[in-house]
Structures are given as C-alpha cells and as structure tokens.
Amino acid sequence: MLIRTYSSLWMIGGFVFVVYMGHLYIWAMVVVIQIFMATELFNLLRRSSEEKQLPGFRLLNWHFFFTAMLFTYGRFLSRELVNTVTSDHLLYKLVSGLIKYQMFICYFLYIAGFVWFILTLKKKTYNYQFKQYAWTHMILLTVFAQSSFTVANIFEGMFWFLLPASLIVINDIAAYLFGFFLGRTPLIKLSPKKTWEGFIGASVTTIISAFLLANVMGHFQWLTCPRKDLSTGWLTCDPGSMFKPEHYFLGDWFPWKEVFLLPVQWHALALGLFASIIAPFGGFFASGFKRAFKIKDFGDSIPGHGGITDRMDCQMVMAVFAYIYHQSFISPHN
Numbered sequence: 001m002l003i004r005t006y007s008s009l010w011m012i013g014g015f016v017f018v019v020y021m022g023h024l025y026i027w028a029m030v031v032v033i034q035i036f037m038a039t040e041l042f043n044l045l046r047r048s049s050e051e052k053q054l055p056g057f058r059l060l061n062w063h064f065f066f067t068a069m070l071f072t073y074g075r076f077l078s079r080e081l082v083n084t085v086t087s088d089h090l091l092y093k094l095v096s097g098l099i100k101y102q103m104f105i106c107y108f109l110y111i112a113g114f115v116w117f118i119l120t121l122k123k124k125t126y127n128y129q130f131k132q133y134a135w136t137h138m139i140l141l142t143v144f145a146q147s148s149f150t151v152a153n154i155f156e157g158m159f160w161f162l163l164p165a166s167l168i169v170i171n172d173i174a175a176y177l178f179g180f181f182l183g184r185t186p187l188i189k190l191s192p193k194k195t196w197e198g199f200i201g202a203s204v205t206t207i208i209s210a211f212l213l214a215n216v217m218g219h220f221q222w223l224t225c226p227r228k229d230l231s232t233g234w235l236t237c238d239p240g241s242m243f244k245p246e247h248y249f250l251g252d253w254f255p256w257k258e259v260f261l262l263p264v265q266w267h268a269l270a271l272g273l274f275a276s277i278i279a280p281f282g283g284f285f286a287s288g289f290k291r292a293f294k295i296k297d298f299g300d301s302i303p304g305h306g307g308i309t310d311r312m313d314c315q316m317v318m319a320v321f322a323y324i325y326h327q328s329f330i331s332p333h334n
Contacts, residue, residue, distance in 0.1 A: 003303050004303075004305060006303075007302055007303045007305060008305075011302070015029075019158065019162065021232075022227075022232050023154050023155060023158065023227045023232075024230060024232055025232075026154050026158070026161065027151050027154060030147065030148075030150050030151055030154075031069070033147070033308055033312065034069075034143070034144055034147055034148075036299075036301055036307075036308040036309075037143050037147070037298075037307075037308050037309045037312060038062075038065055038139055038143065038144070039299075040298045040299040040301070040307045040308060040309050041135075041139045041143065041298070041309065042058070042061055042135075042136070042139070043299075044293060044295075044298070045131065045132065045135050046058075047128060050125055050128040053122060053124070053125055054120060054122065054125060054129070056120070057120065057129070057132070060113060060116055060117060060120070061132070061136045063109075063112075063113045063116070064110070064113050064136050064137070064140065065136075065139075065140065065144065067106055067109040067110050067113065068140045068144050068145070069144070069148075070102075070105075070106055070109070071102070071103070071106035072144070072145065072148040073148065073151065074099065074102040074106070075102075076148065076151055076152045076155070077151070077155065077230070078099045078102070079228065080155055080227065080228060080229050080230050081095055081099065081230060082095060082096060082099065083228050083229040083230075084229040084230040084231065117129070117133055142316075143309075143316065146316040146317070146319060146320050147312065147315075147316050147319060149319045149320045149322070149323040150165075150315075150319040152323050153319060153322050153323050153326065154227075155226060155227045155228075156226050156323075156326055156331070157223065157224050157225060157226045157227075158222070158223045158224075159214075159217050159218065159223045159224050159264075160322055160323075160326050160330075161319075161322075162217060162223060163210070163213060163214060163217060163268060163271060163322075164271055164275065164318045164319065164321075164322040165315060165318070165319075166209075166213060167206055167209065167210055167213075167271060167272055167275035167276075167318070168275055168279055168314045168315050168318050170205065170206050170209045170275075171202045171203075171205070171206040171275050171276050171279070171280070171314075172202075172314070174198075174201060174202035174205040174206065175194070175198040175199060175201070175202035175280070176198070177198075177201075178195075178197055178198040178200075178201030178202055178205075179193065179194065179195045179197060179198025179201075180198075182195075182197040182198070182201065183195030183196075183197045183198050184197060185197060187199050188284055190284050190287045190288045190291065191283070191284060191287045194284075199280070202276060203276035203277060204276075206272050206275050206276040207269060207272040207273060207276060208272075209272065210268040210269060210271055210272025210275070211265050211268055211269055211272065213268070214262065214264050214265040214267075214268035215261065215262055215265055218239075218242075218243045218262040218264050218265070219243075221235055221236055221237060221239060222234070222235055224237075224239045224243050225237035225239070241263065242262070242263050242264045242267075242330065243262055243263075243264055244262070244263075245260040245261065245262055246260065246261060246262070246263060247259075247260055248260070248261055264330075267325070267329065267330065270325060271321075271322060271325065274318065274321050274325075275314075275318055278317065278321070279314045279317050279318045279321075280314060281317070282313045282314040282315075282316060282317035282318075283313050283314050285313065286298075286309070286310065286313035297310050298310050
C-alpha cells in the first residue's frame, strides 16, 4: 500500500505538471502511454523460442503500430498542423500535399507491412505468425484507436480531456472506499472484490463530482479554449455560451433562492453517468482478459499498480464516449 501510494503521488504530480505545460505535452504523454501499452500487450503472447527463427519479426508489429499512429493523428490533427505552418508558403504547400495524400501514404505503408508479413512466413511457425498478426490488429483496434480519441478531446479544449479522465479516477477511488467500508454484496464474478455498495456509492459520488468539477474547470480559459494549431502559447478565446454562467431561480423552498450555473454542467452529468455505470465495464473486460491468460497484471511499469494498461482500461472507453458526445451535442456543425 505504501509503494502504491508513493507511486500514485508521483503520477498525480507529473500529470498536473504536464497539464500545466499544455496541449502538445499532453499529446506527447498520450503517445508515450500508447507505446507502453502496446509493449505490454505485444509481450503478452510473445514466445522467444519462436521468434529466434524469425529475425526482425517484432519490428513488423511496430511498423503496423506507427502506421496506425500516422493515419489516426493525421486525421485528427490535420487542421492544427496546417494552421501551424501558414506563415511559410513552401512548408504550407508541402504539409497540405502530405495531408491530401495522407490516406494513400498510410495505405501504402500498411500494404508494405502486409507484403513483408507474407514474405517472412516460415513453414514451422505459420501458426505463431498468424496469431501474432491477428493479435497486433486487435491491439491497434482496442487500444490505439480508442486512446487516440483522447488527443482529439485535448485539442477541442483540455476541459473535454481533463473532466472525463478525472471522473474515472474519482469513480475508482470512491468505489474502493465504499467497497472497503460498506461492501457486502458481490457485483460481478470477474472481479470478486467489486461490490454493489461500492458501485452505487461511487456512481453517486462521480455524478455529483461531475456537476461540481465542470463549474470549477469551466471558469478557466486555459482549459476551455480549443487549440487550433500546434503552438504552446497561452490561449484566450470567447468561451461560448456553454461556459457562460446562467441565472437559475430556485424559489423560497431552498436556502439559496438563486444560483448561477454553467450550461456545460448539465452535459457533465451525462459524462458522470457514463463514467460511473458504463466505463467500469472496461475494467471488467480487462479483468476477464487477465483471467483468460492467468496473469495478475499486464506489466510492472508502475510500482504497486502493475502495468500502464491496468490503469488505462476504463480511460479508453471514457475517451471515446467523451469525443462522440462532444461531436454530437456540443460541437457546432458547419
């Protein structure tokens, strides 16, 4: 417990520092996390005895990984990249051309990897090679694709990254505390330590926290302004109606007859509801996965916590929902 607490304080301190530094640094942090997660999962089914006969086979997995990275971030950040180089005409034309043909370039890189894989097939290792090929694509689909939505949320405004991520942490801590002190009724067989008392207590805590945190975060332009380029300067913008206080009259039955709330707080309730009811199933999925492979943790990257993947299971599910919710109900359509 002491080691776990100590490493948690380091992680929280490092996370706060990265958020203070800005959007590009958070993006870099997400990329590092994705690489660590991919490493842990690539190693899960790795057999050194098989790979001795396949020189360079591990390099092929990373070829697919970085091809997916180029494709995904090229789609998400094309606008920011173009806006960054507008002052240089030659560089602008080069970047615009790369973005125009980005899909073709990524497809060519993928096909190159596909041909590479076929040319490296060996008679006695067919089974292992095709399992690894499928496993690599599964990692890209379930890990990389989902966690990449986090970056899209960051550039829409750090509010849409920080609030969902904070709600997962709050839900995790509240579930542990309520389960530890009040837990009696088992929730799900995949995680015997999870209880209904912990689940319900954490849900109520997370929803209330979402409503209150949205009000606090919504007053900081550094968190609410979208980043439209890849610079690191301070942000100022018109926060929009979503982050402008509105007056609500409560009547004579309440101690406070009137309050001022941000409209985004009502949307935060939806995020809190998802973080408390649906996102935990990402953790249950990871628990079932580890049981299938008879392992306790995905790795040992974080002392006392296990691997990076063990800490990011619910965050990935939450990031996708936050992005889809923002695009569906918040982002202006043009």
